[in-house]
Amino acid sequence: MCLAIPARVSQMLDDDRAIIEIDGVQKEISLALVDDVAIGDFVIVHVGYALGRLDPAEAEKTLELLNAISQTSSETVAS
Amino acid sequence: MKYIDEFRDGVTACGVAKQMTLEAKPDRKYNLMEFCGGHTHAIYRYGVRDLLPDNVNMIHGPGCPVCVLPIGRLDMALCLADRDGVTLCTYGDMLRVPGSEGRSLLKAKAEGADIRMVYSAADALKLAHQLPDRQVVFFAIGFETTTPPTAVAIQSAQAQGLENFTVFCNHVLTPSAIANILESPDVRELGTVPIDGFLGPAHVSVVIGSQPYEFFAREYHKPVIISGFEPLDVMQSILMLIRQLNSGRAEVENQYIRAVSRHGNIKAKRIVADVFELRRQFEWRGLGVVPYSALRIKDRFLKFNAEARFNLNYTPAKEHNGCQCGAILRGVLQPIDCKLFATTCTPETPMGSCMVSSEGACAAHYIYGRYQDEAETA
Amino acid sequence: MSAPQVRTKREFGRPLNFKRGVIELSHGSGGRAMTQLIDELFAKSLANPWLEQGNDQACLELPAGRVAMTTDSYVISPLFFPGGDIGSLAVHGTINDIAMSGARPLHLSAGFIIEAGFPLSDLKQIVESMAHAARAAEVAVVTGDTKVVERGKADGVFINTTGIGVIPEGLHLSGDLAQPGDCILINGTIGDHGVAVMSERTELDFEVSVVSDSAALHDLVRVMVATAPQIRCLRDPTRGGVATTLNELARQSNVGMVIQEAAIPIRPEVSAVCELLGLDPLYVANEGKLIAVCPPQHAQSLVDAMKDHPLGRKSAVIGEVAADPHHFVRMQTAFGGSRVVDWLSSEQLPRIC
Ligand code: SF4
């Protein structure tokens, strides 16, 4: 449940607000629920609010793990 | 789209699927409940089911605030919308859901009620500023994800001294619903629904963290994987569940590490705690009355509580008899087991909650999954 | 608007004030005010020999052949959107409905229902855009009508256009002709119109540089039927998007369809907006797209010809027709699974969940 997507903060505005960008789409959101967000950070956006931050390093780790799983399986099948 | 497209990659999916087949033991079944509509959506929309081993059985849970809102609460919203001077705002999801006698907010709007679709609680607040002569009521629904924005809106209304803004609060809590399912006799005693493990919600957990699920793993000895909503997230999480079950573990593991921590978003939780408190009980469509499973606005913010301002009282409304939503939400039945499925009950004319939003178990199956049924019966 | 154009302005006293003036009930009541509106705006902008005759009907000489006729009403909010407005849309939409039969569109009628208080400046912009679109398409608006309704009884302006065209000898396109094994083609990216219109809706509050694909497709169709007269059917996926059109065709032809998600052209911005609002781009409206079904041996030459046309640069084969008594439209997802692409159960609304 709960539609939320990761988006990059592209501009900071007054009043705890910011502009986010996803592939050429801009939207103004509220940062009232998160602290210390800076331009370039990725946040998880839900109903116009940043709910939390997305950690790029952890995202890379997950992707590496997925690739590793995917490769082991092909090797096992090949052998 | 960064951090989205990577998690939808078909080549990786194919490899993960092979690994799953290698690791899933052919002599057992894996009955896994995805609690959330978000997972249901990913599974159907990307065709994840086609990639899973045959002995992995996904059960769609009640993770949809639209689906679980009882008719009686919707009737209250309809009654509010009918009042003179009231402008009711809500999320698009809610507009089509039929209340008693099949009347939906969309119908009420067609009949002349002032009902507006908003994208955010903040938009409802904005509307209250723009319409000083009207009572703007925000019909708030949602799990822990959607609750903090509502809380912020109430705090702002207080700070701005708004006199014409109230919230009709229907926020509900995920862990209590999971507990309710695990406690239900068919799961606990009768053993009719063997749920072996759970996919835990992604965005709810961004807010509440992974810690609240630890209790389930301990108390009920069921593994829980907090899982992202992209299809590769779902695949990886299912593999993690298979691994736990194979080795007899029942732990909380976090697959969605890029956004979920153990304690969640502390600031958001603090804001929620400032504005809301637990309701002693709340009725869930499909699950019945669940103790301590929803939030209400604290008396400190009474001015902004639509239930108080407009003297609203809850009367339970009757479900269509024949509707099996309750059993479906608990995983006891599948949508096709319901006699009304795809006959009287369709997305155009939903009889029960599971058919209402596209991520409800019945609607998702109707929209995306029917081909399999037809192919099997053909 | 069938009124003589050659009148002196003095006949009406002062000319219409296109800067600050608004539509009044008298502009629709058949009196002098209405005649003035027709003369100074409609007849002037849309100028053609039929309107100049000033009769209540246009008398047309049609070339030999079967005649295609269609009608459509346009109600859209907002009236002006990136890439067009209700005026150009009312021309393109009706031309396209004619063109989908393979016909060359010739003439249009236009009926306006205008709300009292509507700014004359906006109306002028709409009518001029309509005139421009018609001229570019070499189609004449030969007859018309204006009605004015009280304020609050219409959303600014509604337009109905009816069109006729003539089908080239020997060509027979119809939605019930798709056969298993046929290829399904599209002439470009999906969802542009719907997203452009949504981007203008203030309540959704996002910004994107996508413009509507609103365009008259008859010239592309001319090239297509010349290249592959064996085309079985054409249809423009407007309201309800590609998904709805495919379901219609599948039902009409008593077949199923299987499309490939990875083959469907879509702009990244359109995907992003859909992601943000929880919409499925397959259901988002297009106004300059067509779906073509043709026998497989002609698919490649047809796509090549389409790509040579300015309105078909991103053309692609997106799937094929299958035998299926249940008329399912299925999609192989880019992820590697498959799913049903069902009829839309009602208008897509932005979701939170
Ligand atoms: S098919 Fe309809 S009536 Fe049956 S369980 Fe699902 S929602 Fe209820």
Ligand code: SF4
């Ligand atoms: S349909 Fe999906 S997104 Fe909407 S409330 Fe239900 S689970 Fe949430």
